[in-house]
Amino acid sequence: MASRILRKLTAEQCLSLLGSVAVGRIVFTDKALPAIRPVNHILDGGAVIIRSHLSGGLARAVGSGRGVVVAYEADAIDPDGRIGWSVVVTGVAHLVADSREVARYEQALHPWVEMTMDCVIRIEPHIVTGYRLVDAAEPVSTP
Amino acid sequence: MASRILRKLTAEQCLSLLGSVAVGRIVFTDKALPAIRPVNHILDGGAVIIRSHLSGGLARAVGSGRGVVVAYEADAIDPDGRIGWSVVVTGVAHLVADSREVARYEQALHPWVEMTMDCVIRIEPHIVTGYRLVDAAEPVSTP
Numbered sequence: 001m002a003s004r005i006l007r008k009l010t011a012e013q014c015l016s017l018l019g020s021v022a023v024g025r026i027v028f029t030d031k032a033l034p035a036i037r038p039v040n041h042i043l044d045g046g047a048v049i050i051r052s053h054l055s056g057g058l059a060r061a062v063g064s065g066r067g068v069v070v071a072y073e074a075d076a077i078d079p080d081g082r083i084g085w086s087v088v089v090t091g092v093a094h095l096v097a098d099s100r101e102v103a104r105y106e107q108a109l110h111p112w113v114e115m116t117m118d119c120v121i122r123i124e125p126h127i128v129t130g131y132r133l134v135d136a137a138e139p140v141s142t143p
Numbered sequence: 144m145a146s147r148i149l150r151k152l153t154a155e156q157c158l159s160l161l162g163s164v165a166v167g168r169i170v171f172t173d174k175a176l177p178a179i180r181p182v183n184h185i186l187d188g189g190a191v192i193i194r195s196h197l198s199g200g201l202a203r204a205v206g207s208g209r210g211v212v213v214a215y216e217a218d219a220i221d222p223d224g225r226i227g228w229s230v231v232v233t234g235v236a237h238l239v240a241d242s243r244e245v246a247r248y249e250q251a252l253h254p255w256v257e258m259t260m261d262c263v264i265r266i267e268p269h270i271v272t273g274y275r276l277v278d279a280a281e282p283v284s285t286p
Contacts, residue, residue, distance in 0.1 A: 003257040004255050004257060005256065005257050005258075006256055021222070023220055023222055025168065025216065025218075027170050027177045027178075027179045028177065029177065033214070033270075034170045034171065034172065034177070034212060034214040035214060035231075035233075036168065036170045036179065036214050036216045036231055037229075037231075038216075038229045069176060069177060070177055071176070073168065073179045075168075077166055077181060079165045079166055086180075086181045088179055088180075090176055090178075112225050112276065113147050113148060113149055113276065114146040114147060114148050114279055115149075127176075133255065133256065
C-alpha cells in the first residue's frame with residue numbers, strides 16, 4: 001500500500017464536500033458525556049441544518065437559549081483504497097424558532113427515520129476544517 | 144422511499160459490527176471544544192485500540208493519568224437505500240503504558256497516514272449502543 005498523507009482543505013472546499021453528502025454526525029455533550037449521532041443534513045447559506053426531536057438528548061443539549069457549541073462531521077473514506085476526505089464544522093447550534101423558517105426547512109429536509117422530528121437545529125460554523133487523505137505521490141495541484 | 148425505523152442492537156452485535164470495519168471516529172473534548180477525528184482501529188478483548196501522536200489534541204485530552212471519557216463511533220449507512228447501522232462506544236480512554244503491549248499493538252495496527260504515531264490509546268467500553276436503520280416492513284427476526 002502506497003503511503004498516504006493528509007492534505008488540508010480550504011473552508012470553501014470543506015463546505016462544498018459537506019454539501020455533497022446527505023449524512024453527517026452531530027457531536028455534542030449529553031448528561032456530561034460525549035455523544036455522537038448520525039443524521040441527515042442540508043446546508044443553507046453555509047449553516048448546517050438538521051432535524052431532531054424535542055424529547056431527545058440533542059434538543060436537551062441545544063436548549064432554547066443561547067445555544068451550545070457542537071461539532072458536525074462528515075466524511076467519505078474508502079477503506080480499500082485508503083483515500084477520502086473528512087470535514088468538521090465546529091459552531092453554535094440553535095433551535096430554529098421562527099415558524100416560517102421551520103416550515104421552510106421541514107419542506108426541504110425530510111428525516112430518514114419514521115419518528116416525530118419536532119425541532120429544526122441550525123449550526124452556524126465558526127471553525128471549518130477538513131483534510132483529504134491522498135496518496136503521498138499525488139500532485140498538490142489535483143483539483 | 145419505504146419508511147425506515149431504528150432497530151436497537153445488542154452490545155454483542157454492536158461490537159461485532161465495530162470489529163467488521165477498519166475506520167471509526169473518536170469523539171473527545173479539545174480545549175473545551177467538542178472534537179471528532181476519523182481513525183483506523185482494531186478491537187482487542189472488547190476494547191477499542193487506536194494510535195495517535197503525542198503532540199496532538201487527542202493525546203493531550205487523554206493525558207497520562209486516569210484517562211478521559213470519550214465516545215467512539217462507527218457506521219455504514221447507504222445514502223441511496225437509506226439502510227445501515229451505527230454503533231457508539233462510550234468509555235474511558237487511556238494511553239497504553241506497558242511497552243510490551245505498545246509493541247504488540249504497533250504490530251497489529253498500522254496507521255494509514257504517514258506521520259509519527261507515537262502513542263497507543265485503549266478505550267474500555269462502558270456503554271455500548273447501536274442501531275440498525277431498516278425498512279419498517281423488515282421482519283424483526285432478520286439476522
